[in-house]
Amino acid sequence: MKEAPVIIVGGGPAGLSAARALLERGLKPVVLEARSWPVDKVCGEGIMPVGVACLRRLGVELPRTCPLNGVEYVQGNLRAGADFREGPGQVVRRLRLSEILLCPQAELIEKCRVHSVTRQGDWIQLQTSQGSWRCRLLVAADGLHSPIRHQLGLQSPGKNWLQRWGWRQHFAVPPWNQRVEVHYADGCEAYVSPAGHDSVGVAVLSHKGLRRHNWLDAFSALRERLTTPCSPLAGLGPLWQRARAVHQPGVVLLGDAAGYLDACTGEGLSLAFAQAEALGEQWRGESYLPHYERSYRRIVGHYYTVTWGALLLARWPRLIGAVLRTLQQNPNLLPLLLSANQGLISPYPALGKLLLKVPPQLLAGWLGPAPLIVAERNR
Numbered sequence: 001m002k003e004a005p006v007i008i009v010g011g012g013p014a015g016l017s018a019a020r021a022l023l024e025r026g027l028k029p030v031v032l033e034a035r036s037w038p039v040d041k042v043c044g045e046g047i048m049p050v051g052v053a054c055l056r057r058l059g060v061e062l063p064r065t066c067p068l069n070g071v072e073y074v075q076g077n078l079r080a081g082a083d084f085r086e087g088p089g090q091v092v093r094r095l096r097l098s099e100i101l102l103c104p105q106a107e108l109i110e111k112c113r114v115h116s117v118t119r120q121g122d123w124i125q126l127q128t129s130q131g132s133w134r135c136r137l138l139v140a141a142d143g144l145h146s147p148i149r150h151q152l153g154l155q156s157p158g159k160n161w162l163q164r165w166g167w168r169q170h171f172a173v174p175p176w177n178q179r180v181e182v183h184y185a186d187g188c189e190a191y192v193s194p195a196g197h198d199s200v201g202v203a204v205l206s207h208k209g210l211r212r213h214n215w216l217d218a219f220s221a222l223r224e225r226l227t228t229p230c231s232p233l234a235g236l237g238p239l240w241q242r243a244r245a246v247h248q249p250g251v252v253l254l255g256d257a258a259g260y261l262d263a264c265t266g267e268g269l270s271l272a273f274a275q276a277e278a279l280g281e282q283w284r285g286e287s288y289l290p291h292y293e294r295s296y297r298r299i300v301g302h303y304y305t306v307t308w309g310a311l312l313l314a315r316w317p318r319l320i321g322a323v324l325r326t327l328q329q330n331p332n333l334l335p336l337l338l339s340a341n342q343g344l345i346s347p348y349p350a351l352g353k354l355l356l357k358v359p360p361q362l363l364a365g366w367l368g369p370a371p372l373i374v375a376e377r378n379r
Contacts, residue, residue: 004030004107005285007126007135009114009148011037013094014255014272015141016101020058021280023105029139031106032128034113038098041143042168042236044203044266045094046180046193049086050342051270054277060101066091066194070179071266071338073327075320080327081179082334086344088178091194091201097269114142117151122287124250136287138251139279141272144241146257154253156242162311164262165237167215168203171226175200180266184320185218189264192222199230205239205264239263246296250287252279258296264310265341267303274299302343309351326358333357 006022008015011033022029033039046068047055055062067088072081092100102108113129117138124138140148149155175194183190188206195201202222204215212233216223243259246252253259255272278295313320327334333354340347 001125001132001134004028004133004135006030006137006139006283007032007124007133008139008141009126010141010143010255010257011098011102011108011110012039012041012141012143012255013097013101013269014257014276015139016098016103016106017055017058017060017273017276018139018141018254018279019106020060020101020103021276022283023103024058025280025283027283029106030133030135031108032112032114032126032133033108033110034142035111037108037110038095038102040094040234042166042203042234043094043268044168044180044191044193044263045097045195045201046089046091046266048089048267048270048342049084050344051273052090053086054270054273058273058277058280062090062092062100064090066196067178068180068193071182071334072177072179073182073184073324075184075317075324078321078324078328080324080334082331082338083179085335085339086342091196093195114148114151117148119250122250136250136285137283139254140251140257141254142257144236144239144256144260146241146253148251149243149253149257152248152251154244154248154251156244156259162240163238164205164207164240165210165235166203166205166239166263167210167212167233167235168201169229169233170195170199170201170231172199172228172230173225174198176225183219183222184314184317186317187314188218189314190216190219190222191266200226202226203263205262245293247289247292252289252292254279258300261304261307262311264314265303265307267307267341270342271300271303299343302340302347305347305351306337306341309347322358323354326354330357 006029008031019029070083116127118125123134126133181192191203241260246258282289336350340350
């Protein structure tokens with residue numbers, strides 16, 4: 001049986017950033033990846049300024065070939081956009097990001113699938129396709145539908161009334177905007193971001209209904225511009241996944257494996273990097289991290305608040321129009337909201353200012369046909 005102080009399951013950005021954070025503390029983790037590495041994934045490839053800063057603290061300097069300046073929201077002829085107050089983020093293709101994050105000192109084992117996880121005293125024991133391992137700490141960074149989360153009984157039952165799916169593809173067309181463009185249509189949104197000097201990445205998030213053959217049909221103007229795909233179309237869902245806990249003695253869930261609501265705010269990568277940093281700061285060789293759960297809640301608290309707000313907004317097309325007009329007329333509001341989205345300021349004052357500025361007569365959008373979403377307190 002092989003032995004390591006820390007074993008990380010998952011060789012994507014979450015797992016590799018955790019490995020870097022632990023290496024900074026003098027530990028040498030082992031990373032087990034079930035597939036051939038590097039692994040592509042359906043995700044937005046933009047990293048917010050707060051995520052770029054977190055990676056810099058972990059010793060990673062991203063290439064500055066594709067800056068991400070801000071966000072622009074579009075509904076028909078309505079547009080409202082702003083740059084990040086903190087400076088640009090970066091867009092890095094998923095496979096390239098994994099290559100950048102891999103640290104030579106970390107041991108990465110490809111095609112190593114975990115079959116079972118058991119607890120043996122103070123040790124966590126794993127049976128894998130490449131033999132048996134044991135460790136003091138197991139970090140599950142194995143993605144949205146984490147097998148480790150399920151095996152350990154940490155999966156919380158899902159909710160059927162808000163299940164969204166995502167589609168993503170790249171197209172060979174020069175970027176026309178250095179901001180992420182968020183296009184609203186009936187029951188779905190399209191996110192267009194630069195992916196290099198000669199390509200854009202497009203992701204569509206929706207409820208049930210969009211499939212491989214019609215995923216772009218709701219965005220006819222975009223579809224006319226996106227004629228030459230340069231990557232395979234890939235889909236993922238349902239997006240809302242919940243964990244009963246993100247830590248128990250000997251186990252930490254990290255990144256999407258720890259739970260996820262929706263990709264509409266683009267914070268997934270930045271949250272994973274911050275969780276990895278917290279893990280590196282707190283693990284001292286013991287199986288229990290007394291402050292990690294609190295740190296996790298602090299890291300993701302703003303994400304759930306802003307994401308619930310964005311999901312509410314997307315359910316009422318008339319309310320979207322009212323909000324975009326308000327943002328046009330109050331250009332200082334959107335930069336505040338973008339900072340709140342990154343957890344750099346509290347989201348509540350910024351959201352309160354927005355609601356106070358929306359003209360009451362335009363709030364008739366609340367009376368549209370969409371059912372009201374009741375936000376649940378989530379991890």
